[in-house]
Structure formats: structure tokens, C-alpha cells
Amino acid sequence: MSLDHDPAQTPGNDTLGQKIDAANQTALERMTSARPVLKSVAIARDVIPALQERRLLHAGPPIDWPRMSGPMRGAVIGAAIFEGWAKDAESAEAMAKSGEIDFAPCHHHQTVGPMAGVTSPSMAVYVVENETHGNLAYSNLNEGYGKVLRYGAYSSEVLDRLRWMNQTMAPLVRKALESSGGLDVRTLLAEALHMGDEGHNRNKAGSLLMLKALAPGLTASGAEPADISETLAFIGDTALSVLNPVMAACKAMADVAHGIEHCTLVSTMARNGTDFGIRISGLGDRWFTAPAATPDGLYFTGFSADDANPDIGDSTITETAGIGAFAMAAAPAIVSFVSGSPQDALHSTLEMYEITVGEHPHFTIPPLDFRGSPVGIDVRKVVELGITPRVNTGIAHREAGIGQVGAGLVRPPMEIFEQALTAFAELHDIG
């Protein structure tokens, strides 16, 4: 009678499964011990080397002009005019079509951007530093509501606002941040989750915490009182102000979990309005993509699902880092997106524990008795259980320039996780 004992537990003899589990724990530990601090505001080309050329960064996996969706094209046109590369929409479009403008995913350059995510060389960006591991991440500044570049609007009103943000708001915020030594985004998020935010679709509390943190520095900056007042009002009026630094913070956390051998955790989830793409820590910079779905949600008056663009934006970095839809239980105020009751919000988070390898030590959820939010999406669990990550998201109009038409819930296509699992198996000679 032979008993099937486990193979020897010596390090050199670990099974592939054990190596994966160990690598995933390492990645989880890195991601959750990262401490992102919002340090400053800079001009993109000064901090992102790729933007020293005529290039635009965009949300999601790589995409070229012919496959870009309406809002993405609109944002590209707007950025080209903002940069002074083109004088109007037609010439911008012609440039983009002819290849005169280079495109690259934000994710390839330590950057993330909501919706279209288009980031151009002259734009102001937040600079977030992970003080634990030393890496940096960037995101553009939030433009508020209505006609905005991130939804593909490029009217003069949009471009004027971008210029004001660059010229007036950015230097003031930089001064305030630098005088205070920075804003600990992890702590801010931890607190905001206890105030009804989930960090992706609801950032009301976090944005006010940011306003509170910046206010003393802003008012002491010595700038024109009118500029200070306008800046305070702009940040305070936009309940999404903190979303961009939060995304950069999540990027800084996710990046340190990327590129770990044998790791099956998802280190990137992002959409470009055409495709949904993921990257797996142990599979390097390879994207796995499939057509993005249209979110399920609630629409503003006058709009319907017919108007919706497929899912778009880098903001899924929040779910990747264990907040957003993963922390839905913390945000009962926005449960209508997930179909109704606070119980559904709890279930959203509980479902995500099924596909994650850990609980976040800093992001805790009061209605779950302060349990840590689910973090570290394991592609194995996604495929095994048939549960894709939940994503809370805004919904863009499919035509450029109309803007946000609703908000809701979306999930990535299952096939990209299956592709990734297959590729991982191939890499390790399993077939």
C-alpha cells in the first residue's frame, strides 16, 4: 500500500502550483505594502520621457487610429489642437490618420488616465511616489463634468479649461503639495472607504479629504485670492477630483506586483473603448485583449444603452488594486448601479473574495466588520470559478464630445482570462 505523500517540501522541489502560490503571495505583499504619496504636479514631458516626442498616451491596451472609438478619437483631436500640432479637427484627424502622431498606452509609461485617458506632452500630471518601493506613477488632472476631453469633447470650452488647469490650478496645487510634504493617498483611501466611497465611481468623500488637505497650502501660497478661490471651488465642485491621483496611486501599487516570475495575478486591467485588455504579472508586458462590453447601468435623462460606447478607461486600475467595485460593500450610496439593495453591494464585494488571493490590510470595509477589501486577482480562480472581476464605471457616449451618459457595472470578457491562463501554461510547458 503506497500512500500519496506530498513531494518533499524543499525549495528546489516545489511543484509549479507551490511556486505560483509563493509568487502570488510575494506580489500581494508588494502591492499591499506599497505606500503611494501624491508628491507634486508636473508637466508631462518633464517627467515622462516618452512624451518628449509627438506622441499621445491613451487608456487601455495598444490601439491605432482606425480602430479607435468615437470618444477616443475626439480626445486625440482635442489633444492635438491643445498641443498646437493641429489648428482644427480636420487637420488633427488627418495627422492621426497619416501616422504623424504616435500612440502608446499610458500603462507602458507608468501613467493612467480615466476614460480616453489621453495625455499629451504639455498637460499637467499628478506625480505619485510609492514610498515603500520608490517607483513613480502619473495621471492627468480631472476636468470635472460636462464637456470634457476624457469623453472625447474638444470644443474651445474644453481646451480653455485645460489651459486654465495647466496655467493656474496646477502650479497652485504643486505648491500646496510641496509645502505639506505630500498627500498620503493610501491613508486617504482607507478613510474614504469608511465614508461611503469605493474609490472608483464614488469619490465624494475622498475628493473632500483632498480639498481639506490642500486648502491650507493653497491659501498660504501667496497667489491671487481669485485664483485660489477658483481652484478651491473647482476641486470641491468635482466629486471625482481625487479619482486621478487615486488611479496613479493604484498604478504605483499594481506596478510593484508586475513582472514577478510564476505570478498569476492580474497586474493590469484597462480598456481603450474598443478592447478590454489585461496583463498578468508573470507574463510580462503581453496584453490579452478582446472586444470591450457595453456597461450595464443607469443613464442620464435623454440617454439610453443605444448611446453607450463600449467600456473605456484605465480606471479599472482601482479594481486591480482592490478598491472600486471590489470595495462596493463600502459604498451603499451607489448601489443602484449594481441593481438596487445594499445587500447587492455586499454581495459584489463578497463575490470578489472568490477570485482574489488576499485581503487588503489598509483598505477595510465597515459593513463587512472591517474586513480587508479583496485584492490580488488570480487568473486561475477567475477561470476555475467562471467569475470575472466586477468593474464600476462611467459610461461614455459613443460619439465624440457628448460626454458621460451614465454609470454602471461592467465585466471584462472571460476569454481574455482564458487566453492568459493558456499562455501561462504554455510558458511553463504545460499543454
Added chain:
Amino acid sequence: MTAPDTPSVVRHRVRSGAYHDSIVLMRLQSSLADLDGVEDAGAVMATDTNLALLRANRLLPDPIPKAGPEDLWIAVRAETAEQAEAALEEIDALLAHRNSDTDGSWRPRSLRGASRLLPGARWVLISVPGRFAAGVARQALDMHRNVFLYSDNVSLDDERELKRLARDRGLFVLGPDCGTAMIGGTGLGFANRTRRGPVGLIAASGTGLQAVASRVHALGEGISHAIGTGGRDLHREIGAITTLQALDLLARDSFTRVICLISKPPSPEVAAKILRAASRLEKPVVVGFLGYPSPGRRLGNLHFARDLEEIADLALECLASTATPPSDGGAARPSYPRAYLRGLFSGGTLAYEALLSLRPLLLPLASNLGADGVEPLDDPTRSSGHCIVDLGADELTVGRLHPMMDPDAAKRRLEQEAADPEVAVILMDLVLGDVAHENPAATLVDTIAAICDRPDSPRIVLAVIGTEQDPQGLEQQMEALREAGAQVCLGLRDAIDACLHLLPEQTSPEQTSSSAPEAEKQPDPKDLEGPISAWNVGLESLHDSLVGQTSEVLHVEWRPPAGGNERLAALLKKLS
């Protein structure tokens, strides 16, 4: 107690950038203060005000250290440095403490998910389609949970592997194709509502278990535990792994006073293994192997029933009887390689009775007497294995007196058997009466004494047949043999019981070569304590039946791995 003048010790930890709600910190603080030797504790975000407060409570050194409002400061004042450090080591565990998860409406999708919501569950009920069942069961065992495996169509290979895995970890796999069990008063699967009582059931038959349990109830008694083993547990390929575990556990369960074994006819080898194990328990065991040729009504503590009703009836008789099972008088059992019994009989019918009684327990059993299931002895002058020899058989008495008149042949055969290093017990008869030898004991005592004087010798048991009016003197004969070192019984029945108690645990090459017994863990009696707590994977009706019994149960919304995609499921297996 600490003397008032003993200075206490303050230790602290700083967690930079760790935000916790103040309620959580207050809870942490009070939990720390409850720990051994801790006088006071503080857990605060390190604002100036908070630090000053800590210092006022003698929880901080002076001057106040430099820290920021984003730092979590945890300080403990204790009687000794060790106690303070020990308390600080508990921070993570205390912070991780959760009261509850939800209102119970969430259904997890995996065993892992279930383990977070109902971590205290000791049982997993599995009723998923057969081809997935072994995988789920293996996962449950890996998570150190007992398995109630309702699913059928699980291969014999999988069953054996699962049960061995379970046995090594001190866990049960009840099943596969286990329709029913009653654990600590909680019915799993098909189960009748019976009162609890001292009757423990072990059944490889679901309806058999239900029939016996119901009758025990009808007769006014109750069930301690009813353990379903799955219909194939007594097959040779499985070797009664679960039945033997259950026997062991019920033997140790103080609530159970009588054990009933219920099965369709088992394989003879497996039956022997079970009966050997059962025969050495201190509790009466009712054997209800339907259609199995029973060796008699009773053998030691074993009571043989002919049908399901009789199983219950005999169980109740055992409860009513005050007789305690015969003890082995404290004699130590011989040790390996002494494994075999040799029976040396002058009386042919006595030899036959011994043969039929021991046949189900001692496999293989050889004899110069022919009987079903008994191996012929090639050379009747030489024993091997377990062996019953009729010394009065024609081939052994050619040219001699019958051994009842001339015990010399028995004496020489006794010496021969005692010289065999594999012999553990030698059973002999000694028949008194007219015409028999005038002092048969006298011819044997020197030999017996010589054997018993040797270190690690085989034990000798004598069955004396006779009356106190017999010319040899019953008492004198028995006393002489006893004095020589033999265990002496009046009649054959008690002698056979004594032999069973003296035989060592059954040893076979299979059992001695592989798992050392210490590698196996015994199932934990706590796992049988009701009301049980369980996860249910598969049929919702099994979940619902537990809810009705006020057990804690969590239903897992199980789906086939990778949605039934076999290619991906195979990859996942290799990557796990």
C-alpha cells in the same frame, strides 16, 4: 499578582501610514488590555493630543517621540517585558478578528469562499456529479474537513485514494454513494428522526442504517452516531478504511455503549479484518453482515445477527445485559512476528467448533479438517499460519492410542508449535472423564511451564471439558495447568474468546510495510459533536434538510471548474 512596587514595562509598535477607524482601534485597545499580564494599552493615530493622552496614562516615555498623525501608535503596559511583547505580537490577530460577515444571504462559489464565511464547519456535504466529486472531496480534505460524499459514480481508485488521504489526516470520507448518516444527532442526507441514545451504527448500507435506527427508536432506545461508509467500503479494494476508523472512534466515544455493524455480505478478508478489530473492543458489537455465514450467536464481544431487526434487538439486549466482556486477565499480547494461532485438539467436534468460530476472523485458516473457506493442511504434522489441527484424525493416530487416552502426541505437538517464532497463541483442549487419561494435566505441565518460562513465548490457552465429578478432579486439573502458566477456561467458548484477546493486531505484509501507525491520525471525536456545522456543495435539498435541524450550514453555489471546459480544467489542475 504583582507587588505594587514592581515597576511595569511599556512596549510599543509604530505602524506608519496604517489607517484604522477609531472604533476599530478602541476595540483593539480593549482586547490588548484583556491579555495576560497587560495593565493598560493604547492604540491611537499619533496626533499630538493622542500621544499626550498616552503619556498621561503612563503608556509613553517622556519626552514624547516624534510621530505623525498618519502613524498608528500601539503601546502596552504590562507586568513583564515578555508579557508586553507577547501582547504586541497579537496585534494582527486581533485586528483580523471579525464578528460576522453578512446577514447570511451570500452564497459562496467555492470551498475557499465558504471557509471564510463559516470557518468553524467540520463537515463538507458533497453531491455534485460523480466525475467532479472526487476533485471537490480532495479539496475538502486538503482543507482538513470531513466529507459526506453523497455523489455516486466515483471510481474505486478515487475512493481508495480519498479514504487513504482522509485516514492519514484523521478525517472521514463517508461514501461515495453515502445516502445517510447521523452525526451527533444531526441527520445528513436521508435520515430518520430518532432520539439520541447509546447505540452507535456503522453501515455500508443506507436503508439498512435507516431500518436499524428506526427500530432502535421504536424499541425505546436511541442512536449516538450512525456512520454511513458508502456501499463499497467493505470491498477488498477499499479494505473497510472508513468502517475501521468509525469502529475506533465509536469505541472511544463515551456516549456509545454498543456498536452495530451493518452491511451486505463483505469480502471474507475484509470481514476478518473488521471482526478482528471489533473483537478487541471493550464494547459489545452487533455484527449484521446480511447473508454472511455467522460463526455462531456470540464470539467474545461479537454478537451475530441474522437480519436487520435482529441487529436492533441484539443491541438492546447488550444494553440490558450487565455482563462485561471477558477480559484477557491483563496478560500481555505477544509481539510481532508472533502473529498466529495454533489449535491442537484431541476432540474432533471441538476442533470443528473452533474452526467454524475462528474462520471468519483468522484468514487464511488452515486445518486437517475440511470445511468451506478453510485451507487444507498439506502435511498435517506441520502447521503454518493460523491453523487448527485435529490430533485425533485418522492420519495422525495410525498405530497409536487416541490422544484423549494418550496425551503424549499433544505434548510433542505443543513443543513443536512453541518452537515456531511466528506462533502467538496455542489453543488446546483437555477432555476429562471416564476412559480418558487418568491425569492429562500432569503430562503437560512440565512442557507448559518450560515454554512459559522462556522470554517472549507464545501464550497457551486450555479449554477443559469435564465436570467436578470426573475421576481426574476438574479443579485440580485446571489449577495444575494454571500454575504451569497456561490460561485455563472451562469449555471452548471462553477459551476462544481468550485467544482472540491474546492475538496481536492483525498484521499482514500490506499493513506492516507502508504507513507506520503513528503516521495515521485518529479522527477527532469533536468532529462528531452535534449540532454539526457544514458546507454543502451540490444538491440544495441536503442544505435545506440541515437548516431544518438548526445546524449551521452554508450552501456553496458550485459549478464545474472552468464551466466544464475540460482543456482549461486540465490546465488548472496542473497549475494548482
